[in-house]
Amino acid sequence: MVKVIAVLSIIAGGCWLFGLGLTVYDQFFQPTASLSTHYRAEETTDEDHRLQIVAIGDSLTRGTGDETGKGYVGYVLDELRTKTKQPIQLTNLAIKGQVSEQLLQQLQQNEVQRQLKQADFVFMTIGGNDLFQGGETLQNLSAEYINRIKSVYLRHLDAIFRTIRSVNPHAVVFYIGLYNPFNQLDHAETTSAIVRQWNYDSAEVAARYPHIIAVPTYDLFELHVNDYLYSDQFHPNKEGYKLIGERLSSLITFTKEGKK
Amino acid sequence: MTQTLVVEDLRKKIGRKTIIKGLSFSLKKGEVFGFLGPNGAGKTTTIRMLVGLIKPSAGRITICGYDLQRQFTKAIRHIGCIVENPELYPYLTGWENLEHFARMLPDISKERITEVVKLVGLQNRIHDRVRTYSLGMRQRLGIAQALLGKPSVLILDEPTNGLDPIGIREMREFIRFLAEKEGLSVLVSSHLLSEIQLMCDRVAILSKGSIIRIDTVDRLLKEQARVVWKVEPLEQAKKQLESETVILSAQADTLITYYEKEKLAAWNERLVQAGVKVSQMEPKLPTLEDLFIELTGGETID
Amino acid sequence: MTDLVYNEMLKIIRKKRLFIIAAITAVLVALFTYAQFKHVQDVQKRLGTADWRTQLQQQIIDTQNRLNSSGIDEEWRKFLQIRLQQQQYYLDHNINPSAPGAPTFMRTFVENAIDLFLPLMVMVVVADLVSSEASGGTIKLLLTRPIKRWKILLSKYIAMLLSISFIVLSLVCLSWLISGAVFGYGGWNLPLLTGFTIQGEELNTANVHLISQWKYLLMELGLAWFVAVVVGTLTFMLSVLIRSTAAVMGVMLAALISGAILANMVSSWESAKYFFMVNLRLTDYISGTAPPINGMTLGFSMSVLAVWGIAALLVAFFVFVKRDVY
Numbered sequence: 046m047v048k049v050i051a052v053l054s055i056i057a058g059g060c061w062l063f064g065l066g067l068t069v070y071d072q073f074f075q076p077t078a079s080l081s082t083h084y085r086a087e088e089t090t091d092e093d094h095r096l097q098i099v100a101i102g103d104s105l106t107r108g109t110g111d112e113t114g115k116g117y118v119g120y121v122l123d124e125l126r127t128k129t130k131q132p133i134q135l136t137n138l139a140i141k142g143q144v145s146e147q148l149l150q151q152l153q154q155n156e157v158q159r160q161l162k163q164a165d166f167v168f169m170t171i172g173g174n175d176l177f178q179g180g181e182t183l184q185n186l187s188a189e190y191i192n193r194i195k196s197v198y199l200r201h202l203d204a205i206f207r208t209i210r211s212v213n214p215h216a217v218v219f220y221i222g223l224y225n226p227f228n229q230l231d232h233a234e235t236t237s238a239i240v241r242q243w244n245y246d247s248a249e250v251a252a253r254y255p256h257i258i259a260v261p262t263y264d265l266f267e268l269h270v271n272d273y274l275y276s277d278q279f280h281p282n283k284e285g286y287k288l289i290g291e292r293l294s295s296l297i298t299f300t301k302e303g304k305k
Numbered sequence: 306m307t308q309t310l311v312v313e314d315l316r317k318k319i320g321r322k323t324i325i326k327g328l329s330f331s332l333k334k335g336e337v338f339g340f341l342g343p344n345g346a347g348k349t350t351t352i353r354m355l356v357g358l359i360k361p362s363a364g365r366i367t368i369c370g371y372d373l374q375r376q377f378t379k380a381i382r383h384i385g386c387i388v389e390n391p392e393l394y395p396y397l398t399g400w401e402n403l404e405h406f407a408r409m410l411p412d413i414s415k416e417r418i419t420e421v422v423k424l425v426g427l428q429n430r431i432h433d434r435v436r437t438y439s440l441g442m443r444q445r446l447g448i449a450q451a452l453l454g455k456p457s458v459l460i461l462d463e464p465t466n467g468l469d470p471i472g473i474r475e476m477r478e479f480i481r482f483l484a485e486k487e488g489l490s491v492l493v494s495s496h497l498l499s500e501i502q503l504m505c506d507r508v509a510i511l512s513k514g515s516i517i518r519i520d521t522v523d524r525l526l527k528e529q530a531r532v533v534w535k536v537e538p539l540e541q542a543k544k545q546l547e548s549e550t551v552i553l554s555a556q557a558d559t560l561i562t563y564y565e566k567e568k569l570a571a572w573n574e575r576l577v578q579a580g581v582k583v584s585q586m587e588p589k590l591p592t593l594e595d596l597f598i599e600l601t602g603g604e605t606i607d
Numbered sequence: 608m609t610d611l612v613y614n615e616m617l618k619i620i621r622k623k624r625l626f627i628i629a630a631i632t633a634v635l636v637a638l639f640t641y642a643q644f645k646h647v648q649d650v651q652k653r654l655g656t657a658d659w660r661t662q663l664q665q666q667i668i669d670t671q672n673r674l675n676s677s678g679i680d681e682e683w684r685k686f687l688q689i690r691l692q693q694q695q696y697y698l699d700h701n702i703n704p705s706a707p708g709a710p711t712f713m714r715t716f717v718e719n720a721i722d723l724f725l726p727l728m729v730m731v732v733v734a735d736l737v738s739s740e741a742s743g744g745t746i747k748l749l750l751t752r753p754i755k756r757w758k759i760l761l762s763k764y765i766a767m768l769l770s771i772s773f774i775v776l777s778l779v780c781l782s783w784l785i786s787g788a789v790f791g792y793g794g795w796n797l798p799l800l801t802g803f804t805i806q807g808e809e810l811n812t813a814n815v816h817l818i819s820q821w822k823y824l825l826m827e828l829g830l831a832w833f834v835a836v837v838v839g840t841l842t843f844m845l846s847v848l849i850r851s852t853a854a855v856m857g858v859m860l861a862a863l864i865s866g867a868i869l870a871n872m873v874s875s876w877e878s879a880k881y882f883f884m885v886n887l888r889l890t891d892y893i894s895g896t897a898p899p900i901n902g903m904t905l906g907f908s909m910s911v912l913a914v915w916g917i918a919a920l921l922v923a924f925f926v927f928v929k930r931d932v933y
Contacts (some may be wrong), residue, residue: 047617050625051769054616058772064829071801071818071826072893072905107672138668141675156664217822294799356751358932378753386751392744397623405617408610409752450748 096133098122098166101148105170105221105289106139110280117221117281118168120290121297129299136160144174145201152208156273161209166297167218171205172198176223176243177279183227186235195243199250206254218257219293222247224266226279260296262289307333309383309457309490310355315364317350324350326514327364332458332490337480339501339522340494343512348494349389351511352462355492356386369457382410385456389463391447395436399427399446402435403453410454421449425479448479459483459491465500490548502526530564537586542581545578546572564588611754611762614771619732619770628728629777633785635724636716640786645714648676659703667694689897697800702817708794709787710820716782717827722870722887723863725831726838730859732770733842735852736763737927742850746932760847760927764920767843771835775828775889777841795821795829823893833909837883837916838863844919847927863887870899880907883915 100106100118107161108116110292115123122135138157139148148171152158161167175198182191225240227233240263248259265288266273266281273285281289310332317325325347332338342348353359355366357373357380366373371380393402403422407413422431425445435443444464451459464480465473480505483489495501500509502522509519518525535558536542543555546562549572553561562572569588575582619625650662670691674684697704705711737760740746749759783792797820818826838859845855866884879885880900889912891904893897 047613047620050620050773051613051616053776054773057776058768058832060825061772061775061829061832064827065826065833066829067822067827068826068893068905069909134661136665138664140668140671154695154699155701156660160661160664295813315639353747353932356747358747358750360931381751382753384751387748388751390744392747394618394621394743394745397618401621405614406748406752408614409749409754411753419762454753 068280094132096125096129096131097164098133098135098168099160099164100135100137100139100168101151102139102145102170103174104141104280105173106137106168106277107141108286110275110277111143111283111286113283115286117286117289120287121168121294124290124294125297139170142174144170145171145198145205149201149204149208152205158212161212164213164216167209167216168221169218170221170292171202172213172243172247173223186232186239191239195246199246202247202250203253206251206257210254216256219260219296220247220251220257221260221289221293222262224262226266226270226274228270230269258296260293262292265289265292309334309369310492311367312355313365315354316362317354317359317368318362324514325354328516330509330516330519332492334457334490335484335488336506337484337491337504338592339505339508339589340492341498341501341508341512342496344496346511347514348511350389350464352460352494355460356384358382358388382454383457384460385449385451385454387451387462387464388461390466391443393435393443393446393450396434398434399431401439402446403450404596406450407453413453418451421452424452425449425546440467441469444468444476457490459489461491461493463495464493465495465497473500480504514532531589532562532564532569533585533587534560534562534583535588536576537582537584541579542576545576545579545581549575608758609761611758612765615763615766616769619766624732625770625773628731628774629781631728632778633781636782636785639716640712640789644789647707648692657900659706660698663698663703664693667691667698679733681845686897689895693895700800702800704799706794706797706803707790708797709783709790709792710797710824711793712786712790713750713779713782714820714824714827717824717831718890720778721831721834723776723867724837724840726863726887728774729771729835729839730842731776733767733839734846734855734859735875736767736843737846738850738852738855742852750932757924758926764843767839768836771832771839775832779828795819799823801895826893830893832890834887834912836911838887840916841883841919844923847923881911883912
C-alpha cells in the first residue's frame with residue numbers, strides 16, 4: 046500500500062516536474078512562433094431547419110431601458126414563437142453606444158460575417174448615437190451642423206448595407222428608424238424636423254438595396270412620448286419596446302414552406 | 306569496557322541562567338544508577354542532554370568511548386531511552402511502531418523485534434493499535450523500542466510514573482533483570498525515593514542543578530543510621546557519649562547519636578557504669594527521605 | 608534514506624490524510640461538473656445553439672456592452688478589455704477555448720484550484736508533518752536515533768514532495784473520471800493559444816502560439832505542482848517552528864486568504880507583488896489573464912515563489928538542526 050502510493054507519487058512527481066520544465070521552455074525559450082498554421086476550420090453547415098436572426102446595432106437593439114432586458118428583439122421573438130414551430134436562434138450582436146462607423150467595423154469581423162451569412166432576418170438599429178452625439182447635438186441644432194454629421198452617417202449606412210448584402214444577399218434586413226425622444230421639450234419642432242429628415246434620408250439609402258426594409262417608429266412615439274420613455278428620457282421603456290416589437294413582428298409572416 | 310557512560314562537567318545555560326551547574330558521573334556495566342531530585346532539580350534537562358535532544362553549553366558526554374557531540378550517530382547508537390512518557394504513534398500498531406523505529410537503526414531483523422516483544426511480554430497485543438493500550442503497556446512498548454538496537458546504556462526518565470503498584474513492581478523487577486542478566490547500564494531518574502532505594506545500585510542526588518552526593522545506596526543508608534537513646538539523667542549521658550561519638554540532638558530525655566553497630570554495646574556499658582539509666586536504645590535506619598532532607602538542607606522532595 | 612522516507616509515507620498514509628483529500632476533491636469535482644453542465648445547458652438554451660462561435664461572439668458582445676456601461680471600475684475595465692481582446696483573438700483564429708470534454712474541465716478546474724483549493728489540500732497534509740511529532744512527543748524518539756537531524760527532516764520533506772505529487776495526481780484522475788462521465792473523455796488534442804503577454808491595457812500577441820490541450824494541461828499541472836510545493840514548503844517551515852498544528856493551519860490560512868483579498872485590492876500598492884500569496888495564480892500567465900499588479904510576469908512570480916520557498920526551507924532546516932527539544 047505505502048509502496049504503491051510512493052511509487053505512484055514518484056512517477057506523478059516526475060510528470061509534474063516535466064510539465065514545469067515544459068512551461069519554462071515554452072514560455073521563456075520558445076522561438077517566437079508566428080501563428081501561421083491557422084486551423085482554418087471547416088465552415089459549419091448551415092443549421093437550415095432553424096430560423097436564424099441576427100440583431101446588430103446600438104443600445105436600442107440591446108434593449109437598454111427595458112427592465113426585463115428583452116428589448117424589442119425579445120418581444121419580436123416572443124411573437125414569432127407563437128407564429129411558427131420552427132426553432133429560432135437569435136444572435137444579438139448589438140453594443141451599447143455604438144455609432145455607424147463602429148458597426149461598420151464590427152461587420153468586418155470574421156465571426157460576425159459568418160453569423161450574418163447564416164441569417165434569415167437581420168434586425169438593426171443605428172444612427173441614434175450618430176445624431177445625438179452624447180447630447181452635443183442638442184446644443185447645436187444648426188442645419189449646417191446636422192447636415193455634416195448626417196452626410197457622414199449616410200455614407201457609413203450605405204457601406205453597412207452594402208456589406209450585409211454582399212455577405213448575405215437573401216436575408217431580410219429590418220432597419221428600424223429613429224423616434225424623437227425630445228418632442229415634448231423645447232425646440233420640439235426643430236428636433237422633430239431633424240429626426241423626420243434623418244429617417245427619410247436613411248430610408249432612401251435603404252431603398253437602394255433589395256430586401257432592406259426601413260421600419261418607422263417615429264409615429265409610435267409621437268403622442269405620449271413620456272409614457273414610453275425610460276427614466277433617462279432617451280431610451281424606450283418596456284412599453285416603448287413592446288410598441289416597436291409589435292410593429293416589427295407584424296412585418297414578418299410565414300408561408301407554408303416556413304419562410305416569409 | 307566497564308564504564309559505559311561518562312559525564313564530565315556538564316553545564317547548560319539558558320539565557321543568563323545556569324540550569325545545570327557542572328555534573329560529573331559515570332555508569333558501570335550492569336548497574337542501575339539512580340537520578341534523584343525534586344521536580345525542577347534538572348533531572349530531565351540532564352537526561353535530554355545525555356540523549357542529544359539538548360545541546361550542553363559546556364562539558365563532555367562519552368558513551369562507550371564515543372563523544373556525543375562529535376560522533377553523535379556512533380554514540381547514540383549505544384543508547385536506548387524513554388524520555389518522560391513513552392510517546393509512540395497511536396494510529397500505528399505496536400508492531401508497526403517497532404518496525405518504524407527498527408528502520409531507523411542499522412540491521413534490525415524481524416527476529417529481534419519478536420525478541421524484544423517477548424522480553425516485555427506484549428506478544429498478545431502487539432498487533433493492536435497503540436491507541437488502545439493502557440499506560441503500562443505503552444511503557445513496556447516504549448522499553449521494547451528502547452531495547453531494539455541492543456543498547457549498552459538504557460536511560461529511563463521516571464519509568465514508573467503513572468503505573469499502578471503492580472506495574473511498578475514489575476517494572477522494577479524488569480529493570481533489575483536487564484542490569485543483572487543482560488548487563489546493561491540503566492540510568493533511572495525519579496523523584497520517588499522509595500523507588501530508587503529499591504532498584505538502584507548507586508544514586509546521584511541532584512538539587513538545583515548540582516549533584517550533592519553520589520554513592521551506593523547501601524553506604525548512604527548506613528551512614529545515616531542513628532541510635533535513639535532514652536536516658537536519665539541527660540547531662541550525665543551526654544558527657545559520657547560525647548567522648549565516644551557525636552551527639553546529633555539532645556532533647557528532654559532523648560539523645561540521638563550515629564549508629565555504629567560494633568561499638569553500641571561498649572557505649573551502653575559505659576553509660577551504665579556511669580550510673581545513667583538507659584530505658585531505651587533504638588537503632589533507627591533512615592530512609593533516603595531523611596537523607597535527602599538533610600543533604601539539601603530541608604528542601605522537600607515533592 | 609529510503610527507509611526514512613518509507614516511515615514518513617507510512618505515517619502520512621496511516622493518518623488517512625491522503626484519502627480525506629481525495630474524497631474532498633471527488634465531492635468538489637462532482638459539484639463543479641454539475642454546475643458546469645448546468646451552465647452549458649443554460650447557455651445553449653439562451654442562445655438556441657450549441658455553436659461555440661456564436662456563444663463566444665455573444666460573450667464578446669456582452670463584454671463590450673459591459674465596457675460601455677458607465678460607472679465601471681477602472682481595474683475591472685482593464686481586465687475586461689484584455690479578456691475581450693483575447694476572446695476576439697480566439698474567435699478570429701477559429702479556436703474554441705472551451706470545447707466541452709474532460710480535459711477542458713480539468714484545465715478550468717486546475718486554473719481555479721491553484722490559488723486556494725490546492726494549497727488548502729496541501730496544508731491538510733503538511734501542517735502537522737513536524738508539529739504533530741512535537742506535540743505528540745514522538746520527536747524525542749525520532750531525534751535519539753543514530754541518524755543526523757537534517758536527514759530526518761529531509762526524509763520528511765521528501766515525503767511531503769511525494770504527497771503533493773500524489774495530491775495533484777488524484778486531482779487529475781478524479782476530475783478526469785468524474786467530469787468525463789458528463790462531458791466525454793476526449794479532447795486532448797484541442798489546440799489552445801498561449802504566450803499572451805500583457806502590456807498595460809494591451810494584449811500582446813506577438814509570442815502567441817498554439818499547443819495541444821494535453822500539453823497545455825501538463826504545463827498547468829507543472830505550475831500547480833510548483834505552487835503546491837512552495838505553499839507546502841512554507842507550511843513545512845511553520846510546522847517546524849510551531850508545535851501546534853492548529854496554529855500552523857491558522858497562519859497559512861490567513862496568508863492564503865489575505866492573498867486572495869490582496870489580489871483584488873493591491874493594484875496600486877506596487878511592492879505587494881513581493882508577497883508570495885499574490886503570486887499563486889501562475890496559470891493565469893499562460894492563459895493570458897491580467898495579473899493583479901502591473902509588471903508581474905510568469906518569470907517574476909516564479910522567482911518570488913522560489914525565493915520564498917528556499918528561504919523557508921533554509922529556516923526550517925536551520926531551526927530543526929539547532930534547536931533544543933524540551
